[in-house]
Amino acid sequence: MSIETAVALLAVIAVGTYFQTVTGFGLGMIVIGVSSGFGLAPISLVAAIISLVTLMNSAVALPGKLHHIDWPAARYVLVGVLPLTLAGVLLLEYMSATAANLLQLLLGLTIIYSGVVFMLRPAPLVKRSSNLSFFVSGFFSGLFGGLFGMAGPPVIFHFYRQPFDLATVRNMLLLTFAFTAGTRTIFAGTQGTFTPAVWALIGFTVPLVALATIAGRRYPPPFAQVTMRRIAFGVLILIGSGLVFNTLYR
Numbered sequence: 001m002s003i004e005t006a007v008a009l010l011a012v013i014a015v016g017t018y019f020q021t022v023t024g025f026g027l028g029m030i031v032i033g034v035s036s037g038f039g040l041a042p043i044s045l046v047a048a049i050i051s052l053v054t055l056m057n058s059a060v061a062l063p064g065k066l067h068h069i070d071w072p073a074a075r076y077v078l079v080g081v082l083p084l085t086l087a088g089v090l091l092l093e094y095m096s097a098t099a100a101n102l103l104q105l106l107l108g109l110t111i112i113y114s115g116v117v118f119m120l121r122p123a124p125l126v127k128r129s130s131n132l133s134f135f136v137s138g139f140f141s142g143l144f145g146g147l148f149g150m151a152g153p154p155v156i157f158h159f160y161r162q163p164f165d166l167a168t169v170r171n172m173l174l175l176t177f178a179f180t181a182g183t184r185t186i187f188a189g190t191q192g193t194f195t196p197a198v199w200a201l202i203g204f205t206v207p208l209v210a211l212a213t214i215a216g217r218r219y220p221p222p223f224a225q226v227t228m229r230r231i232a233f234g235v236l237i238l239i240g241s242g243l244v245f246n247t248l249y250r
Helices: 003-023 027-038 043-061 071-094 097-120 131-148 152-160 166-190 196-218 225-249
Strands: none
Touching: 003 027, 003 043, 003 166, 003 196, 003 225, 027 043, 027 225, 043 166, 043 196, 071 131, 071 166, 097 152, 097 225, 131 152, 131 166, 152 166, 152 225, 166 225
């Protein structure tokens, strides 16, 4: 990897880290999307780095914020996410390419539809959803994360629709992704993914991620909650569009 490519990748990671700190999501989606689109680095390398960066981001962003978390909801989400992440990876090995592409296309279309509906009506629900609904959102997040590496959308939609303030949504998402990243990191470690090249690049990302996270905590965008919800759903529409495009034109 050239110096120019490494600098570009680090810059994308910094932007993704800041966005995830203020919204609770987006790091993996932004970095993988830009890296694959511009060919900055192999996806396997980027995915391994993102897992560790997510853990670092959460380690800096969450301390002192855990009181914002709805713990019953978080527990139900994690019970659904963690086992289904592994199940999704295993399921992918047995699915035909056509079936996997169809499922990815349906996922993309669902994300676009939900994003448009919620963007037009960004006000949250009046009443908190049931604990079972949090388990279901975690179930599908884990499944899609294992299949496509795209765990975020189901829990993002569900959390942002709740009558929680943005601090609660943001920190619950950070906690969820910290657990999924930890699971992924352990699995990647057993597969020998963390080569000397990966560790060298991670060494440069540590201070950068810490600074971007601190900046996100201290200097969030001066937008109203409704505006931040619209931004979140707008980003998800772009993600869904990318899934549809990649499925139809790969």
